């Protein structure tokens with residue numbers, strides 16, 4: 001007997017038939033004698049609808065912030081998961097399984113105060129563990145917890161993955177299965193590149209880079225938690241027949257295992273390609289080339305919670321003036337330009353230019369640590385396709401390249417095949 005946490009994403013619970021299908025997956029593990037806790041997302045599209053409703057409400061008159069009250073945003077958007085948890089508990093009960101639904105505050109899943117993007121701080125799993133021992137299945141609403149102000153707090157988009165891994169760590173589960181609409185983690189998004197290959201295993205560090213650099217199959221924070229708490233996490237499909245042979249295999253379930261790198265015997269140089277849309281580039285022209293200028297630019301941007309990514313500073317031709325270019329998410333451009341304008345005197349630049357609609361494509365692989373020439377291969381392959389590179393950043397296990405938006409899919413496909421990742 002083992003303890004398993006099973007998480008089902010939005011498309012897996014998109015309608016009543018799919019919720020009944022999810023119940024069959026749960027029943028399979030219960031019948032095998034395992035203790036089971038389930039974490040569910042809202043039905044597909046529901047969270048977007050709830051967010052849209054909040055955004056279309058009138059703003060507080062006279063408020064100098066263009067944003068709504070984040071606590072009430074959380075009260076509204078967390079409701080989707082409550083519905084699915086209740087419906088799945090009903091479906092399980094109808095199959096003669098002792099099941100009970102739980103919201104974040106009932107467990108409780110304690111978070112910090114960052115409403116809308118809260119982080120889980122502590123989970124009190126004692127009651128759930130006791131009930132699991134008595135044969136009860138806990139059906140937990142993902143994406144939500146309770147903040148220090150005793151109000152519902154949500155974990156950021158895609159946050160049910162994080163709920164699941166955090167619950168698995170708190171309950172000391174033997175495994176955390178993330179069920180979704182693809183049957184594992186692929187070498188790149190299989191919806192963009194049909195030649196993408198499913199990976200049997202991927203190292204935590206690589207998955208962390210893939211998720212941070214745009215692969216939305218797992219929320220970044222969930223991978224961090226899995227890595228820190230050594231949670232054995234599988235990504236697998238809810239669309240396969242729950243009773244097909246091998247589906248209940250405890251050691252080798254179908255899907256992709258996220259694990260320590262030493263568990264991966266044949267490490268490829270490049271494991272995967274990720275991409276992130278909606279990047280924007282901002283350039284400060286004819287900037288004073290002196291100590292402190294970077295601090296004058298990036299300090300105020302950080303204080304305004306603007307996430308700066310790639311940074312390129314040109315060599316100064318005359319020793320007194322230079323150009324600085326960096327990227328931010330497209331949605332933050334207006335805010336960034338405003339902050340830079342407010343600090344123009346202090347920074348000392350001539351003009352600011354910006355360009356939106358760019359895409360960052362990234363090549364990821366632990367094998368890069370010990371192989372030279374990986375970046376050069378990417379640059380040559382992109383050049384052969386006539387794709388212009390606007391900026392580059394590298395780390396030990398990744399190379400990120402900024403390009404024009406319309407070339408995104410071509411670039412992902414090109415990089416995928418130039419490293420031999422295509423199927424067959």
Ligand code: ADP
Nearest residue numbers: 009010011180181185186188189191215216217
């Ligand atoms: P869920 O609703 O189950 O949480 P998501 O839509 O958040 O599912 O994540 C699954 C999607 O992630 C897939 O449908 C796929 O298009 C996308 N995806 C992006 N990159 C990858 C990748 N490398 N491997 C698998 N899926 C990926």
Ligand code: ASP
Nearest residue numbers: 041047143157158159160
């Ligand atoms: N329902 C939430 C969202 O759409 C959380 C999740 O699905 O993981 O972002």
Ligand code: MG
Nearest residue numbers: 009158216217
């Ligand atoms: Mg998701």
